[in-house]
């Protein structure tokens with residue numbers, strides 16, 4: 016059960032900052048953990064403090080931190096092991112200045128999506144002239160992945176339900192639906208084939224491997240346990256002990272935050288917000304996430 020509780024105030028330690036949180040992201044992975052879907056896969060002990068990314072105003076600076084001061088507006092991520100971003104105060108281990116072009120809601124849900132998308136696009140070596148298929152492109156990670164891939168000069172095909180096709184076009188992707196016949200639809204859109212597939216949805220990896228031509232050209236972030244048997248890399252950025260059974264963790268692509276700031280400043284990166292809930296209504300936000308049809312990121316507002 017998700018509920019609001021009084022806990023001890025966290026403080027910035029060496030190399031970290033604390034922020035007074037203005038908005039934070041709802042992590043879809045944590046929704047799976049809380050619902051019990053991931054039990055036996057991701058070991059976790061309760062009570063479990065939720066929230067991986069947040070935006071807010073710096074109110075404590077730890078020893079050794081340079082380039083951040085009290086009163087700065089930033090967005091960033093907590094340590095994967097401690098989390099706790101869905102709170103009044105959060106300790107961040109990686110951060111960047113909040114782009115002026117983003118609202119607090121957008122900034123609150125940015126870091127996790129940006130880090131994940133950058134990590135996977137780097138691994139797939141997506142660059143100019145490539146064609147990339149993003150499966151589940153209208154979700155929190157997918158919507159950012161589409162824009163980051165397009166900013167690298169790639170042509171992007173994104174899958175979503177039809178009601179999200181104009182949304183995908185607005186992000187820079189050629190939309191198509193997921194499900195039966197996907198390989199034919201992708202072939203029609205990209206007769207020369209696709210260079211890489213970024214799976215944000217799970218459940219269709221055999222089709223995606225066939226479309227890519229090789230499991231090495233597919234990376235999934237969904238908790239799809241068929242990945243290993245198919246030779247597909249399941250990328251996870253959390254600490255290794257968090258993810259023992261779903262594959263070794265990849266290093267966090269923290270450099271993505273700086274790239275995001277630059278693109279946001281050029282008006283080339285938005286963080287679509289599916290819905291913003293007051294922090295105290297986190298349980299309702301979890302319910303929306305479980306529908307698996309949110310358009311963009313769900314955020315909690317302080």
Ligand SMILES: NC(=O)c1ccc[n+]([C@@H]2O[C@H](COP(=O)([O-])OP(=O)(O)OC[C@H]3O[C@@H](n4cnc5c(N)ncnc54)[C@H](OP(=O)(O)O)[C@@H]3O)[C@@H](O)[C@H]2O)c1
Nearest residue numbers: 043044151153154155156175176193216236250251252308
């Ligand atoms: N490993 C990692 O590092 C990492 C990091 C972040 C998230 N994740 C995981 O990655 C997944 C995606 O995260 P997210 O936050 O982007 O999720 P999300 O926001 O909940 O994704 C929702 C989107 O998924 C689409 N969708 C639903 N069923 C689909 C299907 N069968 N095929 C293709 N698309 C489908 C929906 O599109 P329509 O509404 O148009 O149907 C909706 O736009 C989750 O499982 C999450 O736990 C992993």
